[in-house]
Amino acid sequence: xxxxxxxxxxxxxxxxxGTGKYKDFDETRRxxxxxxxxxxxxxxxxxxxxxxxxxxxxxxxxxxxxxTYLPNTAGCxxxxxxxxxxxxxxxxxxxxxLVKLEVLGDPKTLYPNMVETLKAAEVLVKxxxxxxxxxxxxxIIARQLEEIGCVAVMPLASLIGSGxxxxxxxxxxxIIDNAKVPVIVDAGVGTASDAAIxxxxxxxxxxxxxxxxxxxxxxxxxxxxxxAVQAGREAFLAxxxxxxxxxxxxxxxxxxxxS
Amino acid sequence: xxxxxxxxxxxxxxxxxxxxxxxxxxxxxxxLAVECNGEIVPRSRFGExxxxxxxxxxxVVAVGGG
Numbered sequence: 437x438x439x440x441x442x443x444x445x446x447x448x449x450x451x452x453x454g455t456g457k458y459k460d461f462d463e464t465r466r467x468x469x470x471x472x473x474x475x476x477x478x479x480x481x482x483x484x485x486x487x488x489x490x491x492x493x494x495x496x497x498x499x500x501x502x503x504t505y506l507p508n509t510a511g512c513x514x515x516x517x518x519x520x521x522x523x524x525x526x527x528x529x530x531x532x533x534l535v536k537l538e539v540l541g542d543p544k545t546l547y548p549n550m551v552e553t554l555k556a557a558e559v560l561v562k563x564x565x566x567x568x569x570x571x572x573x574x575x576i577i578a579r580q581l582e583e584i585g586c587v588a589v590m591p592l593a594s595l596i597g598s599g600x601x602x603x604x605x606x607x608x609x610x611i612i613d614n615a616k617v618p619v620i621v622d623a624g625v626g627t628a629s630d631a632a633i634x635x636x637x638x639x640x641x642x643x644x645x646x647x648x649x650x651x652x653x654x655x656x657x658x659x660x661x662x663x664a665v666q667a668g669r670e671a672f673l674a675x676x677x678x679x680x681x682x683x684x685x686x687x688x689x690x691x692x693x694x695s
Numbered sequence: 696x697x698x699x700x701x702x703x704x705x706x707x708x709x710x711x712x713x714x715x716x717x718x719x720x721x722x723x724x725x726x727l728a729v730e731c732n733g734e735i736v737p738r739s740r741f742g743e744x745x746x747x748x749x750x751x752x753x754x755v756v757a758v759g760g761g
Contacts, residue, residue, distance in 0.1 A: 456758075456760040457759070478759065480755050481756065481758045482702070482754065483701070486720070493756065495726055523735055524728040527737065528726060528756070528757060
């Protein structure tokens, strides 16, 4: 069986999804269900004080008993903030320690600050967290994050929420070739072909949020993405035909032609 | 006592413990995590955690995000 293994746990789905930007919890639930994703990211934020008791929460729409929650550190610009956030997340989720680390460097581009990310990764791994780390597509940094002990590296395809797809397949390929932990493309996926391309390159999985939530029909896009990840993975495992530059190779016999 | 909760100052006539504070704020039974003056308070210790004047609390929950 071709399963995704992260930190010793087996997952059937190679599509991971975010839970932000949806119209409401019902749409979130329907899209996530349609995607077949088993791992969902969540953000950690201050609760609203003074709301009435019994208001519905994300956890009602996506029960933690059914999904593997991946708390993120979105909005953190320093290692300290990211570390603090994930410690709170671990407490919130009863000791669950599989987490997504991201430390941002710039509010306009949301590009990751890799110096702070490396610092945070080191502390978090020592503190027992299983860290899936959002990273730039720098192959050396990706290797360093793995050496620190991160359980997965998650290079960006392009800027968060940009939908630009994979801008540098060459770097991604280098990261995939060198990595011994799962490589999961995270950020910038826009449509189904982007996800398929990521999987064809040999990625172990794809994480996306806006590509689904920002589509005109999120539930339908979730279905497309599920198929795209599966199709790309099968194409990768099937071993594609070689590319032939500047000359053709006919598929029909060249003999027996009438004349 | 004065407490800062999620960045906002609140005044209390009694001296609530953390569990009582959460009840007062309609947060009992919600899945959340609490940090008091930068230290995480385990859920099991909410009832026995006394609060002091000037304490700064962060109360967080999981929300949708990418």
